[in-house]
Amino acid sequence: MRHDREESVQRAALENVPPFPHVRLADTDRLEAFSDGVFSITITLLVVEIVRPDHEAGHLLDKLVAQWPNYVAFLASFCYVGVIWLNHRAIFSRVRYCDRALHIANLFLLLTSALIPFPTALLSFALQHGNPFDAQVAVALYALISGLMCLAWLSLFHILTIRPYLLEKGIDPSFFPKERLRAWAGVGLYSFAGALGWIWSPLSALVIFLALPVFFGVTSEGLIETRLSLLRRGRP
Amino acid sequence: MRHDREESVQRAALENVPPFPHVRLADTDRLEAFSDGVFSITITLLVVEIVRPDHEAGHLLDKLVAQWPNYVAFLASFCYVGVIWLNHRAIFSRVRYCDRALHIANLFLLLTSALIPFPTALLSFALQHGNPFDAQVAVALYALISGLMCLAWLSLFHILTIRPYLLEKGIDPSFFPKERLRAWAGVGLYSFAGALGWIWSPLSALVIFLALPVFFGVTSEGLIETRLSLLRRGRP
Amino acid sequence: MRHDREESVQRAALENVPPFPHVRLADTDRLEAFSDGVFSITITLLVVEIVRPDHEAGHLLDKLVAQWPNYVAFLASFCYVGVIWLNHRAIFSRVRYCDRALHIANLFLLLTSALIPFPTALLSFALQHGNPFDAQVAVALYALISGLMCLAWLSLFHILTIRPYLLEKGIDPSFFPKERLRAWAGVGLYSFAGALGWIWSPLSALVIFLALPVFFGVTSEGLIETRLSLLRRGRP
Amino acid sequence: MRHDREESVQRAALENVPPFPHVRLADTDRLEAFSDGVFSITITLLVVEIVRPDHEAGHLLDKLVAQWPNYVAFLASFCYVGVIWLNHRAIFSRVRYCDRALHIANLFLLLTSALIPFPTALLSFALQHGNPFDAQVAVALYALISGLMCLAWLSLFHILTIRPYLLEKGIDPSFFPKERLRAWAGVGLYSFAGALGWIWSPLSALVIFLALPVFFGVTSEGLIETRLSLLRRGRP
Numbered sequence: 049m050r051h052d053r054e055e056s057v058q059r060a061a062l063e064n065v066p067p068f069p070h071v072r073l074a075d076t077d078r079l080e081a082f083s084d085g086v087f088s089i090t091i092t093l094l095v096v097e098i099v100r101p102d103h104e105a106g107h108l109l110d111k112l113v114a115q116w117p118n119y120v121a122f123l124a125s126f127c128y129v130g131v132i133w134l135n136h137r138a139i140f141s142r143v144r145y146c147d148r149a150l151h152i153a154n155l156f157l158l159l160t161s162a163l164i165p166f167p168t169a170l171l172s173f174a175l176q177h178g179n180p181f182d183a184q185v186a187v188a189l190y191a192l193i194s195g196l197m198c199l200a201w202l203s204l205f206h207i208l209t210i211r212p213y214l215l216e217k218g219i220d221p222s223f224f225p226k227e228r229l230r231a232w233a234g235v236g237l238y239s240f241a242g243a244l245g246w247i248w249s250p251l252s253a254l255v256i257f258l259a260l261p262v263f264f265g266v267t268s269e270g271l272i273e274t275r276l277s278l279l280r281r282g283r284p
Numbered sequence: 285m286r287h288d289r290e291e292s293v294q295r296a297a298l299e300n301v302p303p304f305p306h307v308r309l310a311d312t313d314r315l316e317a318f319s320d321g322v323f324s325i326t327i328t329l330l331v332v333e334i335v336r337p338d339h340e341a342g343h344l345l346d347k348l349v350a351q352w353p354n355y356v357a358f359l360a361s362f363c364y365v366g367v368i369w370l371n372h373r374a375i376f377s378r379v380r381y382c383d384r385a386l387h388i389a390n391l392f393l394l395l396t397s398a399l400i401p402f403p404t405a406l407l408s409f410a411l412q413h414g415n416p417f418d419a420q421v422a423v424a425l426y427a428l429i430s431g432l433m434c435l436a437w438l439s440l441f442h443i444l445t446i447r448p449y450l451l452e453k454g455i456d457p458s459f460f461p462k463e464r465l466r467a468w469a470g471v472g473l474y475s476f477a478g479a480l481g482w483i484w485s486p487l488s489a490l491v492i493f494l495a496l497p498v499f500f501g502v503t504s505e506g507l508i509e510t511r512l513s514l515l516r517r518g519r520p
Numbered sequence: 521m522r523h524d525r526e527e528s529v530q531r532a533a534l535e536n537v538p539p540f541p542h543v544r545l546a547d548t549d550r551l552e553a554f555s556d557g558v559f560s561i562t563i564t565l566l567v568v569e570i571v572r573p574d575h576e577a578g579h580l581l582d583k584l585v586a587q588w589p590n591y592v593a594f595l596a597s598f599c600y601v602g603v604i605w606l607n608h609r610a611i612f613s614r615v616r617y618c619d620r621a622l623h624i625a626n627l628f629l630l631l632t633s634a635l636i637p638f639p640t641a642l643l644s645f646a647l648q649h650g651n652p653f654d655a656q657v658a659v660a661l662y663a664l665i666s667g668l669m670c671l672a673w674l675s676l677f678h679i680l681t682i683r684p685y686l687l688e689k690g691i692d693p694s695f696f697p698k699e700r701l702r703a704w705a706g707v708g709l710y711s712f713a714g715a716l717g718w719i720w721s722p723l724s725a726l727v728i729f730l731a732l733p734v735f736f737g738v739t740s741e742g743l744i745e746t747r748l749s750l751l752r753r754g755r756p
Numbered sequence: 757m758r759h760d761r762e763e764s765v766q767r768a769a770l771e772n773v774p775p776f777p778h779v780r781l782a783d784t785d786r787l788e789a790f791s792d793g794v795f796s797i798t799i800t801l802l803v804v805e806i807v808r809p810d811h812e813a814g815h816l817l818d819k820l821v822a823q824w825p826n827y828v829a830f831l832a833s834f835c836y837v838g839v840i841w842l843n844h845r846a847i848f849s850r851v852r853y854c855d856r857a858l859h860i861a862n863l864f865l866l867l868t869s870a871l872i873p874f875p876t877a878l879l880s881f882a883l884q885h886g887n888p889f890d891a892q893v894a895v896a897l898y899a900l901i902s903g904l905m906c907l908a909w910l911s912l913f914h915i916l917t918i919r920p921y922l923l924e925k926g927i928d929p930s931f932f933p934k935e936r937l938r939a940w941a942g943v944g945l946y947s948f949a950g951a952l953g954w955i956w957s958p959l960s961a962l963v964i965f966l967a968l969p970v971f972f973g974v975t976s977e978g979l980i981e982t983r984l985s986l987l988r989r990g991r992p
Contacts, residue, residue: 311613313552314552314556314609314612314613315609317552317553317556318556318559318560318605318609319560320560321556321557321559321560321561321564322560322563322564325560325561325564325565326564326567329564329568384606384740384741387606387609391602391606394563395598398563398564398567399567399570401567402567402570402572405572406572406580409572410580413577414577415577415578415580417578417580417581418575418577418578418579418580418581421580421581421584422580425584
């Protein structure tokens with residue numbers, strides 16, 4: 049099917065007609081709508097999970113203060129899903145046509161993203177109730193699922209690298225090859241954090257877990273644009 | 285209403301004006317948005333159903349490992365809904381106008397798709413707790429609902445076969461007549477699996493239950509394109 | 521604001537420019553997306569409410585059969601929300617611009633539609649457990665909320681009657697004035713059913729409750745198109 | 757990145773080409789879809805929270821009447837989220853391009869909006885069960901989260917003030933500078949209400965809490981249009 053589509057696009061370019069006549073604005077409209085649905089439900093359900101404390105009369109404040117780790121986990125998860133959405137948007141605004149490989153890579157990404165709240169909850173529970181072995185297990189699971197999510201990004205970037213005819217017109221063809229570096233960094237660092245947390249200390253892995261979404265958020269428009277923008281700010 | 289619409293389209297083609305002036309990009313925009321909503325909620329709620337195990341300190345790993353059938357059921361359901369969405373997208377990217385029959389067939393499809401997690405849960409419970417009669421019942425229910433879903437696909441394909449004026453321009457009119465074969469295969473095989481599971485052995489039905497979504501996933505772009513693409517790969 | 525917008529549209533028509541330059545495909549895109557979100561969540565949550573029966577080994581079938589009123593309530597609610605969505609789509613495919621009144625009428629419609637599962641559940645519970653006074657109360661509440669929903673439709677149709685400049689080009693201006701009849705029929709019949717159920721017998725009200733969504737489903741494309749289509753079928 | 761984009765837009769305007777060739781209808785399509793998802797789930801889950809009362813035979817009416825504060829809280833929350841959505845729609849119909857700052861301000865807005873049901877529930881519980889200290893705490897929390905939401909609006913309006921090249925063509929550049937006044941009013945009045953409720957009386961804060969969404973609803977199309985429209989109505 050790949051050669052098929054590539055030929056269609058090339059033939060259409062020569063004859064100056066749209067390559068897939070049944071494609072409306074873009075082939076990715078429904079992929080984007082479906083993904084937005086999954087991301088928006090995931091992020092809204094995080095809010096629902098904030099516990100409304102049972103309390104005796106006059107003790108609401110104590111109870112609210114006591115469940116602060118709950119708020120931290122909520123904020124971290126909200127930012128994480130927000131960062132994933134920002135990256136997803138940045139990628140698919142550059143894609144015009146979809147093939148099956150891209151759809152499957154995207155479903156794999158949705159699967160791993162929607163799973164993130166599961167190890168997050170296990171981790172925050174294990175850290176609060178303090179059994180070291182449980183914390184090791186939760187850290188390893190968190191690293192595993194986050195690492196799988198980076199593999200999903202990697203496969204998206206790789207498909208868009210080797211099939212440049214799927215991109216919108218006017219997109220720099222070196223954009224997605226460079227993006228693969230960001231995904232490799234994620235795969236490597238989550239694996240490292242998982243090993244570190246298992247062997248040495250869960251808390252040291254946490255630092256990497258909290259830092260990586262910040263990195264992916266800052267670079268969500270791609271490595272190139274981010275570097276340019278930093279250079280420009282550095283200048284007077 | 286059908287003749288009405290057909291006449292409108294033919295008259296408009298002669299006069300070179302859009303047949304339904306109040307239709308924007310495509311008449312199916314809202315059908316697609318509504319269906320994407322239902323599919324994305326269904327697929328995200330699957331993730332929510334993964335149980336966060338209650339465990340004594342130090343026993344998180346044991347508990348997580350013990351609930352492995354849970355993960356298998358989750359993965360199978362996620363892939364199933366993903367495959368349904370892929371097929372839905374492939375069909376409606378080829379449709380430009382909707383009439384009431386198409387809307388009703390689509391609502392029927394949404395009804396049966398959204399029900400799938402119900403017999404899946406009954407089936408995985410019955411298989412784990414091992415009563416043979418319950419497993420027979422669950423297998424029969426699963427076959428019934430999946431078979432009804434294939435009937436919904438069949439009615440969609442049939443409507444698009446007999447009303448080709450609903451399609452986008454440039455779509456091969458033999459596409460949907462051939463697609464009906466895929467739906468008939470589903471109706472037949474789910475009925476067979478249900479009978480097999482009821483009379484002989486629930487486990488033999490399971491093999492068909494797991495194989496059919498794979499078949500529908502592989503052929504989601506239609507029988508014709510799939511055959512072409514396989515032929516092409518076979519060549520050197 | 522109303523005169524403001526009317527003037528803009530008239531001025532723009534004379535000068536042959538788009539009346540609201542910042543409006544993209546249609547002003548109703550987000551109203552439709554938001555409403556589709558609410559409808560698709562409402563309809564999917566209906567499925568989630570189907571109870572997975574607790575059962576002793578070997579008694580799954582008995583339990584499944586025993587909860588048949590559950591399935592009837594689910595099917596009725598699913599069809600009802602589906603019919604509401606079909607009507608909503610048919611209306612807003614004819615609307616190009618939105619003003620605040622239309623937005624508020626639509627929010628009122630979403631409020632009443634999303635509430636429908638609440639009296640439905642009360643009604644099915646009261647009918648199964650058979651206390652006549654509870655059934656009267658549930659029937660009256662169901663009639664009240666459904667009647668309010670018809671008032672919301674009425675206000676939508678009325679706004680589109682008195683502000684024809686909000687419609688897409690090519691829409692018959694007598695379409696929405698006639699649609700008001702359908703909404704008045706709903707207001708009247710739900711009030712009648714509520715009174716009948718309270719004074720005489722809840723079951724007689726049920727007949728009206730089940731018949732009205734069928735009527736609104738059959739006429740979802742508007743009274744005019746439905747009559748034409750019936751006439752045409754009647755002819756040889 | 758900001759200068760980058762500004763230059764692109766200016767260069768493109770001179771050369772009469774679209775400034776960002778990969779942008780389809782508008783850069784905000786996915787921001788709007790994602791936000792609509794979050795808002796529609798938040799508003800639909802409010803309905804789910806209405807309690808179906810457990811009741812002895814014959815006491816449904818008593819139970820339904822007894823939980824009236826529940827309905828008031830539901831209606832207030834529904835209107836509040838509806839007003840937020842109306843304002844969001846009015847803003848983003850005027851925006852054509854998005855940069856990272858706008859995305860982050862929007863995520864901050866979604867975070868605070870989705871949180872509103874949490875302090876609302878605490879407040880309605882505290883007021884019903886009447887401990888004055890709990891009511892003070894709940895009022896302060898409600899004021900804090902609503903105040904943060906107004907800060908999110910303020911940052912949105914500020915970004916669109918200092919980066920006018922993000923707007924759709926034909927939008928009055930003085931629109932968003934004036935909108936900032938609405939957001940400042942919200943920040944100020946929620947702070948005042950929080951202080952009042954903490955020091956003096958929770959009920960006096962409630963009046964402000966209920967009045968402010970009405971104010972934001974009435975002015976959702978912007979201060980300018982609202983004033984014009986009021987002036988016009990005042991005239992004969």
